[in-house]
Amino acid sequence: MRSKIIAANWKMNKDEYESKKLTFEILKHLNKNNNTSINKILCVPFPFLSTIINMCSGIEGLFVGAQNCSSNIDGPYTGEVSCLMLKSLSVRYTIVGHSERRDLFGESESLILEKIKRLVAENMIPIYCCGESLEERNKGFHIKKVLNQIEDSIFKLSTKEVKNVIIAYEPIWAIGTGKTADLEDIQEIHLAIRKGIRSKFGRSISKNISILYGGSINALNAKQIFDLSDVDGGLVGGASLNSQDFIDIVNSFN
């Protein structure tokens, strides 16, 4: 069954005190009202993983994830963090292929594929991001662009591997800009992704894979987006840095 998921991407924001405060506030809300049918994943900066994992332990439906991982197993890769290190902290979810990593750190689809493979080999769950630029959207290439990305990474997985993947469609021009894609466009592209998955891996996988939308989700637009039939939740950046906004987004999902 497709899981309902709201993942928070804190990016490189908040120091240790602020991270604990935000987590504490989220926990306070969840103690009063925790819809356990929605998986909430806090993707936090590496240095705070342990602390936040400890704070969140035992809360049903709440998970702590990472925002990136190395494609290498271990060795001389200064500054990198391996899947095994994350796994040793009980991290299950990791964002991979975020457009900021593609654009600012030059990550290619083949590197992203290696990361996905490394994660699924460890029984971990990649949240794979894909999406088009404004130029590609304006030229009408958006669906083709996203399907090409998926063909170059997700389609290279085995049926067993793909079962562990979450896809997040994030139009680059909507990230952090306050602009969201039109509802019909979101549904159209999510359906195209699901159909692509069906043609490659079959109906059962396509019915069960979770496809999230990301790009300026907020408490006001979340419900309409989550009501779309092929949207299984969201990847939330800016609005996840405020506990009330994040909880309002989670609560708008039913």
Ligand code: PEP
């Ligand atoms: C993101 O960076 O994944 C994201 C969706 O950011 P925002 O919600 O701020 O657009």
